[in-house]
Amino acid sequence: MKRGIGFGKIGLNLGQMKIAEKEPDNNECGGAGKEKDKGGQVAGFGSFGKIDHSNKITNLMVTENEATDQSDDYVDEVNPDLAKMMGFSGFGSTHKSNRDLNKEDKDTKKAQQFDVDAMFASVAKTAQERNLVNNQKLEEAGKAELESEFVVPGRSKEDTSTSVDDNTKGSDDSDNDSDDEVIGPLPPSAMKNDDEDDSGEDHEDTPVDKIPRSHEIKLEHGQKAITSLALDPSGARVITGAVDYELKFWDFAGMDPSLRSFRKIKPCQSHILNHLEYSTTGDKILVVAANSQPKVLDRDGGELLECIKGDQYVLDQSRNKGHTAQVNSGTWHPKIKDEFLTCASDATMRLWQVEKRGKESRAVIKCKNRKSGLRANPTSCTYSRDGLLVCAVCVDGSIQMWDHRKSFVNVALQVPEAHQFGLEITGVQFGYDNRLLATRSNDETLKLWDLRSFKKPVNVATGLVSKFDQTDVLFSPDDRLVVTGTSMEKGDKGGKLIFFEKDTFNKAFEMTVGSSHVIRAAWHPKLNQILVGSGDGVVRVYYDPQRSFRGAKLCVVKKRTEAKQVNYIATQRIITPYALPLFKEDSIRQKSTYRQMVKDRKDPVKSHNPDPPQAIKGTGGKLAKGGSTLHSWMARQIAVKNKDDHIDPRERILRHAKDSEDNPYWIAPAYAKTQPKPIFRTEDPDEPPEKLTKRETFG
Secondary structure (H helix, E strand, O other): OOOOEEEOOEEEOOOOOOOOOOOOOOOEEOOOOOOEOOOOOEOOOOOOEEOOOOOOOOOOOOOHHHHHHHHHHHHHHOOHHHHHHHOOOOOOOOOHHHHHHHHHOOOOOOOOOOOHHHHHHHHHHHHHHHHHHHHHHHHHHHHHHHHHHOOOOOOOHHHHHHHHHHHHHHHHHOOHHHHHOOOOOOOOOHHHHHHHHHHHHOOOOOOOOOOOOOEEEEEEOOOOOEEEEEEOOOOOEEEEEEOOOOEEEEEOOOOOOOOOOOEEEOOOOOOOEEEEEEOOOOOEEEEEEOOOOOEEEEOOOOEEEEOOEOOOOOOOHHHOOOEOOOEEEEEEOOOOOOEEEEEEOOOEEEEEEHHHOOOOOOEEEEOEOOOOOOEOOEEEEEEOOOOOEEEEEEOOOOEEEEEOOOOOOOOOEEEOOOOOOOOOEEEEEEOOOOOEEEEEEOOOEEEEEEOOEOOOOOEEEEOOOOOOOOOOEEEOOOOOEEEEEOOOOOOOOOEEEEEEEOOOOOEEEEEEEOOOOEEEEEEEOOOOEEEEEEOOOEEEEEEOOOOOOOOHHHHHOOOOOOOOOOOOOOOOOOOOOOOOHHHOOHHHOOOOHHHHHHHHHHOHHHHOOOOOOOOOOOOOOOOOOOOOOHHHHHHHHHHHHOOOOOOOHHHHHHOOHHHHHHOOOOHHHHOOOOOOOOOOOOOOOOOOOOOOOHHHHHO
């Protein structure tokens, strides 16, 4: 008996399969073959080559009716929405759509191919449509709540009520499924929507709104005018210099509300500090004073180098190693951290390198007048933002520029009569776009230049009084404003800081700073704070608590440090009248001070009694009141000691003969060997008598 192979309910009878018998058939296909069963259905997969209808696989355990019922149940379980979303209609031949397709094309059916990208795109599209519908419903519900409580300006309550009814109707018509499943955050409350609507209605911030001016602190440098001011790139420290020759260091993070500097030095002795500037890295400070030797200090004020001084008797400045006249200004290179530039009244600008320690300048630039060819003293200098141009403004009113990549012989750009001849151009600054150049002069003008058309100024502002050679000009951090200061005139309350629009040069805003001149100014881009140096020796820092960062805000919120009080506890003596003598101290006893005073009076040491005068005047090497000079002392010595002037000099000498013979000291030791016995002169009777003295003659 032949048995079939069974897998659960499915059985396979190998005996009924007529594998050996093959019936010839003319139907051939190059692809997969298909077979029809009694119901007209096509089998799931066929075989390659000729189709043999004799070989059939039947299930012995399952009848044909049960098979058809199961296939019908399988077809009913297919979800039409799933078929539409996935992009295909079934997995096998049991689906009704596949049956219809097989009926239409029995012989030409091929394997179905699926486009995965198209399926993902369709799924994403349907998801977006659902989310869009839900979000629209949420927005309409939120607007309805707002309009029910608040009336929109320009609309009546009736309009708002009608709009609310329309919105509610539209929401009722939508599907209930999307209302049940809320995707995303809950609708905001009425107050939040009100704030958002207000913020949407606010206009965009103008450049004037970004000016930090609401709050102010004062850094007291001294009593004299501030001539130099600088901030480090990070905005942590400030340095100030004034006419009093002092350089002061300020640290925002280390200061308390007392606002005191933590260090002050005099780097250039008795010379005014014309310019101060931090390097791009913030670790070095360039100090330009009114002498011919600029200095470079470290961050804490220690001297790193001092530039050499040139020979004043050398006319050709290219042969000199340094400046020979007062240095007016200087600046660091924006890209090369160890290079800086200085300009002086010897009509030259010099490029220095820190590694050479100031012993020799790297390059020399000579400034000349274009018409006359004579020397022109530069009053200020700067680099372009990219460091490719070196700019100088001269006292003849000209602006001259050189290419940093070439030799500094020929001028790259030049305007010969930019400002009035003979008046100093106090400041020059490049814009952040590196195309515009602003210059400030003592001819009461501020001019804006475009490097692309450098012959005429783009904009000019007049009536700006300046009485100092260090008046600054600068650009705002957003590059939309040009800022400069003015000096105080008669009748004014104080100097002004004026803001001009860069495009039109209209006066956007002006603010009165203190009761003195405005000389130096700085607007730090990171801190968004403005520092103004005035003529009264005060540096004012303007900031906005909302728009400014760090800087002055750090020291204002700190608690003022109080002076440390040191308490000393003295040992107190406890006097007990009835204590034992053992515990009594000698100093506690009440003694009579009069007797002790009398004793001390007699003691010459304790009473400091001076020495009494000498009894004999001018003897013993001590002088009396009369011998206060050397002449009087010598006269008294001669008068006292020379009492034997009336004796004959020979006799005065011979009276010491016996002493000299007994105890020889001078002559006898010298003639002891050659003349042991002394020989004296004998008198000759033939000689005339000796001449008598006046006293012997006249008695």
